[in-house]
Amino acid sequence: MSVVKKQYKRVTVKSLVEMKANKEKISMLTAYDFTMAKILDSSGIDVLLVGDSASNVMAGHETTLPITLDQMIYHASSVVRAIERCLVVVDLPFGSYQSDPKEALRSAIRIMKESGGHSIKLEGGKEIKESIKRILNAGIPVMGHLGLTPQSIYKFGTYTVRAKEEEEAEQLLEDALMLERIGCFALVLEKVPANLAKRVAEALTIPVIGIGAGNGVDGQVLVTHDMIGMTHEFNPRFLRRYLDLYKDMSGAFESYISDVKSGDFPSDKEQY
Ligand code: KIV
Numbered sequence: 001m002s003v004v005k006k007q008y009k010r011v012t013v014k015s016l017v018e019m020k021a022n023k024e025k026i027s028m029l030t031a032y033d034f035t036m037a038k039i040l041d042s043s044g045i046d047v048l049l050v051g052d053s054a055s056n057v058m059a060g061h062e063t064t065l066p067i068t069l070d071q072m073i074y075h076a077s078s079v080v081r082a083i084e085r086c087l088v089v090v091d092l093p094f095g096s097y098q099s100d101p102k103e104a105l106r107s108a109i110r111i112m113k114e115s116g117g118h119s120i121k122l123e124g125g126k127e128i129k130e131s132i133k134r135i136l137n138a139g140i141p142v143m144g145h146l147g148l149t150p151q152s153i154y155k156f157g158t159y160t161v162r163a164k165e166e167e168e169a170e171q172l173l174e175d176a177l178m179l180e181r182i183g184c185f186a187l188v189l190e191k192v193p194a195n196l197a198k199r200v201a202e203a204l205t206i207p208v209i210g211i212g213a214g215n216g217v218d219g220q221v222l223v224t225h226d227m228i229g230m231t232h233e234f235n236p237r238f239l240r241r242y243l244d245l246y247k248d249m250s251g252a253f254e255s256y257i258s259d260v261k262s263g264d265f266p267s268d269k270e271q272y
Contacts, residue, residue: 011046011087013119013141013185019046019218020207026186026219028089028209029227032058032075036224037082045086047209049221050076050117052091052151057225064150065094069107076115089143090117094151097122097131104131108140121188123149125175129182136183144179146172147213148191161212163192176200176208188221189213191238212238 005024008015019026028047031037032054040048054075055067069092076090090111097104108120119141122128132142147162156162163169172192179187186207189197194214201208201217210217222239225231229244259265 016186016207026207028221029224031079034078034082037079041083041086047087050079050090052093053223063153067093069093069096073114076117080116088117089119089121092120092122101131101134105134108135112140121145123151133182142184144184144187146175147189161191163196169196180204180206
């Protein structure tokens with residue numbers, strides 16, 4: 001099916017809803033720094049997520065739990081300085097919104113004021129409804145996140161596919177409908193069966209962006225470092241690698257080290 005794409009000078013939360021209505025799929029990737037964000041934005045990505053996966057990818061933690069609000073603001077402000085077109089979504093990190101709606105709003109305001117990000121994302125359904133409503137009431141766009149929610153990893157114990165059972169699937173659908181009803185502009189669905197994700201996308205008018213959620217949703221997100229192969233220990237079924245940068249970068253670093261050791265670098269032409 002050929003889709004006539006509208007050109008967006010700037011992608012906004014409204015553009016995403018419009019893309020879904022026009023059956024244009026939404027492209028989203030993560031970014032945590034200026035240089036990567038600049039390449040991604042000029043490549044035409046629709047949405048950059050300053051994900052709390054920075055905790056794993058940038059800081060080397062095993063989970064997303066340790067990253068702080070200050071660290072997220074640092075990453076997000078680096079990304080915002082790089083972009084001209086895409087929408088920037090910033091994760092509220094673990095511990096910055098779960099206690100109560102006032103704390104959630106304070107954290108969301110800090111992200112918006114101090115990083116210049118355009119919207120926030122948080123994980124969860126009915127248990128954080130009041131916090132989401134409070135943030136939305138302050139005029140801050142919110143993206144939801146259901147299915148596998150890595151900030152709750154110690155509650156679930158594994159990173160396996162979620163909502164395979166009917167009861168959990170029905171709860172997820174109910175949460176998704178609630179998130180749309182209270183005013184979220186989009187929803188991430190992580191690692192859930194493709195038929196459930198399709199059902200959710202068809203039930204909502206706001207876009208559903210999937211990661212490990214099949215092709216029946218309105219857009220896709222991956223962690224950039226995974227899809228360009230900088231990380232190579234992580235191999236879930238849903239990941240498509242577009243490059244093998246771990247190999248290419250290691251090769252380049254080995255060549256540099258060898259050139260320095262041998263005295264081949266710098267050459268006559270590479271000095272003053
Ligand atoms: O933090 C992150 O990178 C995310 C994506 C996996 C959706 O939340």
